[in-house]
Amino acid sequence: MYHAHIYFDLSQQSLAEQIHQQIRLSRADTTAIFPLAKKKVGPHVKPMFEVHFNDNQFGFIEWLEQHRAGLSVLIHPVTGNHLADHTHDAIWLGERLSVRTEIFGQH
Secondary structure, rough: OOOEEOOOOOHHHHHHHHHHHHHHHHHHOEEEOOOOOOOOOOOOOOOOEEEEEEOOOOOOOHHHHEEEEEEEEEEEEOOOOOHHHHOOOEEEEOOOEEOOHHHOOOO
């Protein structure tokens, strides 16, 4: 399984909502999509919303690259090693943002 975190500034909330809606309506290969988190949560340094998908068999990553409208996207596997998942095993679309790794309790 993979998580995609689509980041936005509060001034970009309507854009994030549009992308969220596009995913909900057009991407049957996602397994979950969560509401917009309009504040920093967990290791994330900006507001974001989260999408779960099993694999890239149907090109979800490429679709995100084409439809992210300039927003940064963190894509990571879900292996149980949260630090590795969110850092060296992650890929970024757009600007790479920092991740608050101290919350994982590993250094």
